[in-house]
Amino acid sequence: MRLEQTLRISAARNPGKTALVAGDVRLSYADLDALSDRLAGALLRRGIERGDRVVVFTDNRWEAVVAIYAIQKAGAVFSPINPSTKADKLGYVLSNCRARAIVTQTNRLTVVADAAKAAPSLELTISAGDGRETETPGLCRFEDLIVEPGPAPRPEEAGIELDLSMLVYTSGSTGNPKGVMMTHQNVLAASTSIVTYLENTADDIILGVLPISFDYGLYQVLMSVQVGATLVLEKSFAFPYAILKRLAEEKVTGFPLVPTMAAMILQMKDVGPEAFAGLRYITNTAAALPASHIARLRELMPGTIVYSMYGLTECKRCTWLPPEQLDIRPGSVGIAIPGTEAFVVGDDGLPVAPGVTGELVIRGPHVMRGYWENPEATDKALKPGPYPWEKVLYTGDLFRADEDGFLYFVARKDDIIKTRGEKVSPKEVEAVLYAMPGIREAAVIGVPDPILGAAIRAVVVAADGAAFTERDVIRHCARNLEDFMVPKTVEIRDALPKTDSGKINRRLVEQQALEVA
């Protein structure tokens, strides 16, 4: 099955049911199906063809959900990009995947116009929302396209389930982001497995506050549509009280979290169990919740099931902890998700004994097909599996298993920092730091933070005669990086520790920073 078919099935089964609530807008399944049909028709009439890449560069708005299904119905591939992405990186992504079109919103048009200079492939810009217009290639208004007369796409022409469904760009340890290729089969294998263990049904009402540019946020849309549930989409968790009010008003039953959000809820002064009375489950991923937070969340939400999970974009989700195990093994991220396998291997690629640390390997229909036009990185992540036609995923995460096969995260093999649930490549931030005049050396590290998990710190050395403040460094980064990648603190040092070969030793920088703290 292809992704857009899940929408067609849910719309046929229960057309009047509310599919999406976003601010004041409520769309039924029939609405979502019809709107995405119309937008798909408009895309096809503008020359979008099967397999073309269309970038979705918006915040959590209803138009983005329509766009995702429209792109699939047109047989094209969608690529969601964080709306705080700056022009340089957006330009890199657009040119890397040779995007034909971009769906965005008016207050991002200047960024798109800037980014488009690096992307000659871009022919069509679709803008949602009100606001000023900027000169961008082939600018159309979203609201015009969804009322444009013309035939809807024919379902059989979109393609088959082996086609590429989406490209999700993820930070790599080498700097430039890599496009994770997921076929329709991959996406639906992952979402089907997840809705199985979460026991999602059409009665669920899921609250999505995580960005849909982030795969955990995106899958809330895909899973909700697949089971015919209702998704309440919110733009952010910046105002927790307002969100918890929404949670009660909309009678939400499922609430996906990252540890930063859990920490923010636990920091609230006047919130009690009554706020979560109807909540069936919460999920957590991106990084483990501290045991103390799990305990306090359960006090706050005594009737709510807590799912602890772990995953990475390259296969969407790896493991889940059956809720009844939470008290027995609070530190574990559990077992492989249904229909897949997860095991720990040594340097020789062979499984290790319980208790021994090794790399986690994932096997299943949810494993990506590789990184977009990057065979070298693909070969590092995907290695031959048990059958000649099969590849398994080397996660780059160090794990150990206990006697019963439950898995425990130990560390990353590379230097990726996890902050606020997002992965940050120190190299990507360092590259931006080196572009700042006056910086001679730079290292980016993560320092423990109660809310963020890890906070990004830039440790820099000034060139001779250069003078800048910590604020200057942060400002420079804020102009060039997504919000979550911008260092929270800057340390200016006289020198950075080096390895024997003269390279900056990031681990030693980190150790010294911790010693000072």
Next chain:
Amino acid sequence: MRSEIETQIRAYVVENFLFGDDDGTLEPETSLLEMGIVDSTGVLELVMYLETEFGIRMADEEIVPENLDSIRAIARYIASKNDAAEAARPAIAVNG
């Protein structure tokens, strides 16, 4: 009075969230969230600043976009808190 608070809030937002990068596009009614000026941890910092700077305590239910999503909204909220504190003060106030 209100515009004085606005000026002060604007200076704080520019310094802390735009890192001094004031290109003049920040209007009193600009949505701080929509424009990506403030994110979720930014709101926590903003609340801490307002509580310390203006000697108020913000209840959870006051930490909402209506009170915090633009410079004007923040100034209006602070002014209303000040007015409320004024009203609650006894007729003859003893300072210190």
